[in-house]
Amino acid sequence: MASAETKPRREGEGAAGLLAAPLTLLMRLVDGPMRALQRLIGERRMAYVFILPNLAFFSLFVFLPLIINVIFSVTGGAGLFPSERPFVGTQQYGYLFDCGSFLDPSSCREDHFWRGVSNTARFTVFQVTAMVLFSLLTAIVLNMKIRARGFFRAVYFFPVLLSPVVVALTWKWILQRDGLLNAAITSIGGERILLLVDPSWAMFWIVFVSVWAHMGFYTLILLAGLQAIPADLYEAAEMDATPRWRVFWRITLPLLWPNMIVVIVLALIKGVQTFDEVFVLTGGGPGTATLMIVHYIYETAFANQVQNFGLAAAASVVLGIVLFALTLAQLAASRRKGAA
Amino acid sequence: MQGKHWISALALTVGLVAGSGAFAQTTVRIAWYSDGNEGEVVSDLLKRFEAQNKDIKVVLDQVPYKAITENLPVQLASGQGPDIARVVDLGGVARYALDMRPYLKDASYWEKNFGPFLPWMRPEGDSSAITGFMTQLTVTGPFVNKTLFEQAGVALPGAKATWEEWGKAAKDVAAKVKAPFPVAMDRSGHRFFSVAISEGAKVFDDRGEPAVIDEGFKRGAKLIYDWHQNGTMAKELWGSVSGTAYRGANDEFKNAQVVMYQSGSWQIAQFDKTVGDAFDWVAVPSPCGAGGCSPMPGGAGLVAIKTTKSPEAVAKVMDYLASEPVLSEFYARSLFVPGHLGIAAKGLDYAGATPQGKAALKVFSDQVAQISPAAYKLQGYANNRVIFNAVISRLGQAISGEGTLDEAYKRIESDIAQQIAERKK
Numbered sequence: 001m002a003s004a005e006t007k008p009r010r011e012g013e014g015a016a017g018l019l020a021a022p023l024t025l026l027m028r029l030v031d032g033p034m035r036a037l038q039r040l041i042g043e044r045r046m047a048y049v050f051i052l053p054n055l056a057f058f059s060l061f062v063f064l065p066l067i068i069n070v071i072f073s074v075t076g077g078a079g080l081f082p083s084e085r086p087f088v089g090t091q092q093y094g095y096l097f098d099c100g101s102f103l104d105p106s107s108c109r110e111d112h113f114w115r116g117v118s119n120t121a122r123f124t125v126f127q128v129t130a131m132v133l134f135s136l137l138t139a140i141v142l143n144m145k146i147r148a149r150g151f152f153r154a155v156y157f158f159p160v161l162l163s164p165v166v167v168a169l170t171w172k173w174i175l176q177r178d179g180l181l182n183a184a185i186t187s188i189g190g191e192r193i194l195l196l197v198d199p200s201w202a203m204f205w206i207v208f209v210s211v212w213a214h215m216g217f218y219t220l221i222l223l224a225g226l227q228a229i230p231a232d233l234y235e236a237a238e239m240d241a242t243p244r245w246r247v248f249w250r251i252t253l254p255l256l257w258p259n260m261i262v263v264i265v266l267a268l269i270k271g272v273q274t275f276d277e278v279f280v281l282t283g284g285g286p287g288t289a290t291l292m293i294v295h296y297i298y299e300t301a302f303a304n305q306v307q308n309f310g311l312a313a314a315a316s317v318v319l320g321i322v323l324f325a326l327t328l329a330q331l332a333a334s335r336r337k338g339a340a
Numbered sequence: 341m342q343g344k345h346w347i348s349a350l351a352l353t354v355g356l357v358a359g360s361g362a363f364a365q366t367t368v369r370i371a372w373y374s375d376g377n378e379g380e381v382v383s384d385l386l387k388r389f390e391a392q393n394k395d396i397k398v399v400l401d402q403v404p405y406k407a408i409t410e411n412l413p414v415q416l417a418s419g420q421g422p423d424i425a426r427v428v429d430l431g432g433v434a435r436y437a438l439d440m441r442p443y444l445k446d447a448s449y450w451e452k453n454f455g456p457f458l459p460w461m462r463p464e465g466d467s468s469a470i471t472g473f474m475t476q477l478t479v480t481g482p483f484v485n486k487t488l489f490e491q492a493g494v495a496l497p498g499a500k501a502t503w504e505e506w507g508k509a510a511k512d513v514a515a516k517v518k519a520p521f522p523v524a525m526d527r528s529g530h531r532f533f534s535v536a537i538s539e540g541a542k543v544f545d546d547r548g549e550p551a552v553i554d555e556g557f558k559r560g561a562k563l564i565y566d567w568h569q570n571g572t573m574a575k576e577l578w579g580s581v582s583g584t585a586y587r588g589a590n591d592e593f594k595n596a597q598v599v600m601y602q603s604g605s606w607q608i609a610q611f612d613k614t615v616g617d618a619f620d621w622v623a624v625p626s627p628c629g630a631g632g633c634s635p636m637p638g639g640a641g642l643v644a645i646k647t648t649k650s651p652e653a654v655a656k657v658m659d660y661l662a663s664e665p666v667l668s669e670f671y672a673r674s675l676f677v678p679g680h681l682g683i684a685a686k687g688l689d690y691a692g693a694t695p696q697g698k699a700a701l702k703v704f705s706d707q708v709a710q711i712s713p714a715a716y717k718l719q720g721y722a723n724n725r726v727i728f729n730a731v732i733s734r735l736g737q738a739i740s741g742e743g744t745l746d747e748a749y750k751r752i753e754s755d756i757a758q759q760i761a762e763r764k765k
Contacts, residue, residue, distance in 0.1 A: 077765035080417035086765055106743060111751075112583070177520065177576060197575045199740070283581030287740030291582045299583045302410045305432050305725035306759040 066320075072313035078306050085310070092314035113315055115288045116296035119203075123278075123292065124271035126207045131267045132260070135215050139222035140252075153223075157216035167213045168280035172196075175205060175281075196282055199289035206278050206290050213277065214270065218263045225259030226252070261334035268326055272319070293319055365397040366653040370642075371412060371422040373405045376609035378475070378674040382661070385670060389660045396653050416645065423648040424657065426475060430460045430641050431722030437461060437471035438646040443655030444470065450662065453682045460720045461641050472643035473662045474679025475670070479704045479711070480534040480604040480636045481626045482506070483611065485519075487619035488599050492516035496624070503535060503563055503627045507572045510599040520574060523567060524589035525602040527577050527736065529728020530636045533718060534602065536560030540631025543718050543727070550756055552727055553749045556631050561735055561745060563629075568739045579740035584729040593621075604638070605704035609675040612697035623700035626707055634712035637719050639679055677704050684708075723760055730755035 038046050068082075073092055075085035100107030105114035142153050159167065174180045175195045182192045195201045229252065237247045253260075275294040278284065284291035293315065301312035370386075372379055379402045386398045401422065403411075408427055415421040416436040427433045441447050447470060451458070454473045461471045489496055492513040497505045507523055514522035525531050533541065540556025567573040577587045593601045594614050608623070615621055626635040642661065644654045660666060664682060671678045675693050678684045684705070690698050718724055734748040734755065743751075 076762065078763045080414065088765075106747070109754075194575070197580050283585045283587075284583055285581035285585075285736070285740065286575065286579050287737045287742040288582045289740070289742075295582070302414070303584045304729055304759060305429060305723060306763045307413060308759070308762055310762075 069313045069316055072309050073317050074310075076310050078308070080309070088310065092310045093318075095311060096314055096318065110311070112288060112291060112296050112299070113293070116291050116293035119289070119291055120272055120274070120293045122203065123207060123210075123274060123290075124268060126203075127210050127271045127274075128264060128267045130207060130211045131215060131218055131271075132263055134211060135218035135222055135263060136256075136260075138215065138219045139226055142219065142223055143226045156219055159213045160216040162213065164213065164276040165280050167209065168277045171205070171209045171212075172281055197286050199286055202282050202286055202290050206274075206281060209281060210271075210274065210277060214267075218267060221259050221263055221266075222256065225256045229255045258334065261330060265327060265330040268330065269323060272323055272326070365395055366650045367397045367399060368424065368648075368650060368653050368657050369399045369401060369422040370657075371401050371403055371408065371425040373403055373408045373426060373640075375405075375606045376613070376674060378609075378670070378676070381670055381673045382475075385661065385666055386657075389657065393656065393660075396656060398657060416647070419647045421645050421647060423650065423654050424472075424642060424644050426640050426642050428638070428640050429725050430643070431720070431724055433643055434461055434471065434722060435463045436645055436647070437463065437469070438644040438648060438651060438654065439466075439469035439471060440644050440651070440655045440658060441468070441470045443651050445655075445659050453664075453680045454662070455681065456716075457639075457641070457679055461643055464722050472641045472658070473667075474639050475642050476606060476639045476674070476676035477637065477679035477708070478604045478606050478639040479626075479677060479707045480531055480602070480638070481704055481707055482624050483593060483601045483603060483607065483700070484622050484624055485593070485596055485599055485601075485619055486622050488513050488517050488519060488596065490620075496622075497627075499625050500628055500633065503538070503629055506600060506627045507563075507567055511570075511572045513599045519597055519599050521576075521589065521592055521598040522572050523600045523602065524577060524592060524598045525564070525573065526589065526604075527581070527585065527587040527732055529725070529731050530604070530638050531602055532560065532564065532731055532735065533715070533728075534626060534634070534636040535563060535629070537634050537636065537712055537715050537718070538626065538632055539563070539629035542714055544714075544721075550721075550723075550727060550760070552731070552756060553753055556629075558745075558749070559630060561748070564735065565739060565745055575740065578732075578736050582736065583733050594618075604635075605677045605701070608693075608697055608700045608704070611700075612675060612694050621696060621700075623703040625703060626710060632712055633710055634715050635707050635710060636715050637708070637711050641679075675701060677701065677708070723763065726756055726759045726763075730759075 034046075034049075037049065041049075071082055072085070074087060074089055075082060076088040076091065077085045079085045096110050096113055098109035099114065102108075102114065105111045105118060108114045138156055142149060142156070146152070162170075172179070176182075177192060177194060181195065186192060193201070195205060233251050233255075234247065237251060242250075273294060274292050275298065278290055278292055279295055279298075282290045284295050297312045297315050297319070300308050300315065372382065379400070383400055386400060390396065390398060405428075408425065409429060412421065412425055412427065413429075413432060416425075416433065421436065425433065444450060450470045450473070454470075457474045457477070458470060459467075462469045484496065486496070489509075494509055494513045494516070497509050501509075510522040513519065525535075533543070536557045536559075537543070539559040540554075541552075541560060542554055542556060543550065543552055545551035564573065564578070568575055568579060577589060581587055588603065589598055589601055590603075590607065590610065592598045593603075594611065596619050605623075611621060626633050642658070644651070644658055648654050661670070662680075664680070667678070667680050668683050668688060670676075671680075671683060672688050672690050673692060675690055675697060678688060690701055693701065718727070721727070730752045734751040737743055737751075738745050738748040
């Protein structure tokens with residue numbers, strides 16, 4: 001009877017070996033010219049050669065559109081190509097900032113822009129606060145030894161996989177006049193509530209839906225942070241009979257802070273950029289109660305008969321500067337915290 | 341022997357090249373949106389065209405309405421558009437339109453049958469170009485759920501009833517049968533101006549420049565504003581979204597939640613098919629106001645685009661689609677009010693329509709005679725969407741409680757002035 005013993009596999013054998021052969025050949029082919037190049041420009045400059053492909057890609061699809069956007073923002077008219085557009089200097093920015101009082105959008109020439117700014121600011125404050133709190137709470141619970149922990153982790157992460165349009169449509173079916181929520185309310189004898197027609201309710205629901213849809217992602221980041229905290233710190237605290245709130249305040253939160261910064265920055269950037277979910281769920285209404293700044297840019301550039309690319313580009317530049325400043329502020333805060 | 345092989349190979353190559361030349365096709369691309377079944381109908385008609393014209397292949401890109409209003413202008417501005425497009429913003433697209441006159445079989449046929457509508461599709465300052473034809477002439481007007489009126493025991497207002505009378509009757513019906521929408525009106529500039537013009541809005545001054553806010557306009561705006569305040573109209577349509585967003589109440593009407601729905605003739609095919617015998621619905625003449633009983637005309641035109649590389653083929657396709665037998669079939673099967681004078685004069689047999697669909701088509705066809713010069717002028721104005729968008733955006737804000745009507749009037753005027761100034765730069 002033949003032995004069923006398996007022979008030890010040699011390195012490079014099988015499918016991996018098949019793939020390795022052409023790769024090795026390719027590396028050998030590249031090796032010569034790269035060595036020559038290194039001799040020519042020096043070892044230190046080789047780093048630039050390696051990042052060049054990515055830099056070229058990034059320049060083409062990020063920097064170039066950014067520059068075109070800035071060019072558009074100093075031109076006027078309804079033409080599409082820069083050559084068809086007259087130079088107007090800072091006129092578009094002047095229109096945006098032509099305000100009696102920045103606290104009263106109705107006193108501004110571009111009142112919808114300022115309503116968008118105001119709504120986006122309110123939305124971001126509420127959404128980021130709620131997002132961080134609920135993500136933290138969920139991560140802490142999911143980090144505990146609870147039953148069906150894997151199942152719950154999957155459940156909280158599932159909405160992240162859905163398209164924003166699907167999320168918004170699903171909630172629209174729940175919240176509209178003849179939606180599931182009103183069906184439930186009327187079935188127990190209550191009166192229908194027009195949840196997306198009342199301005200306060202509309203803002204509440206867009207924050208709620210946004211938190212529901214994205215919380216899983218931020219929970220995952222915080223969960224990873226929680227799991228990286230050494231268990232012996234908690235054991236030492238337990239031996240000292242430290243109260244749980246103090247453990248959280250003195251151990252969990254400081255060690256989780258780098259992850260918290262990531263969550264806050266990402267949620268802040270995403271909050272300011274919010275468009276798709278709100279557009280589908282409320283269309284920016286009622287009135288302009290949920291009109292976001294990106295929605296204003298879209299309307300100005302595409303929805304009007306005279307597609308005002310110049311004004312939309314100027315608003316985009318302003319939005320970009322705000323986002324850049326926010327990101328820098330958050331990074332500075334995290335560095336100070338890290339240094340402390 | 342070898343020489344013979346060479347000759348055979350050469351002959352075969354020449355044959356193949358010549359053959360491929362004989363079957364070389366010119367591709368004509370059409371961007372088309374649909375309200376009802378017209379996409380299926382035109383697709384069917386184009387198959388017949390291709391069978392008769394082997395040298396032309398027609399690609400029908402069926403796209404959403406939003407792609408026509410928002411994406412197509414950018415495509416056209418970049419010179420990357422289709423060869424032909426079905427559009428509603430006739431004035432906005434006119435500057436990209438091809439003058440087909442030199443390529444058409446018989447330009448006089450077009451002038452005779454599409455004459456009044458050709459200026460709607462011409463670039464500003466052009467008085468002779470033939471750029472397309474109307475695939476449908478639309479007329480705004482109300483659809484009424486007759487069954488709800490019968491259930492409520494309320495009589496339908498007569499042919500010359502005012503907007504106020506209709507509003508009151510619809511509200512009475514809704515209260516009795518517990519319908520959530522007494523009156524619904526599409527969130528659209530066209531629909532608003534069907535009210536405003538019948539209330540006496542002139543829209544333009546003596547020089548032909550926009551002078552939108554006048555007493556007639558204010559009467560129309562106040563009526564709609566008041567209807568939202570007193571519950572005759574629900575805020576879900578005009579008050580629920582922002583900016584230029586369109587909202588219709590088709591689904592609510594089909595679900596018998598609306599007593600009176602101010603929309604237009606393009607809905608007939610849809611209601612005829614989907615409502616079935618669930619309830620009786622009728623189209624009624626446009627209600628009257630201080631300025632008359634004018635509906636708003638409108639419609640979709642099929643326009644040739646000047647960036648096409650094959651103007652001859654485009655004109656051939658357009659000649660075919662605009663020919664009387666083909667267009668008659670198209671209008672009849674799509675249940676559209678004809679935008680062809682010859683066909684309109686002869687009348688159409690809408691064989692596929694139910695009796696109530698046919699009755700509705702007759703009501704809307706008869707309404708064409710009621711359209712006022714101001715309404716025609718607004719429809720033919722190249723920047724009319726600037727006016728429509730400003731009105732729905734600002735009136736929508738007032739309805740939802742953001743400011744007063746007077747503030748909305750000021751904003752409408754400044755929005756229109758700013759956008760037109762931007763276009764003129």
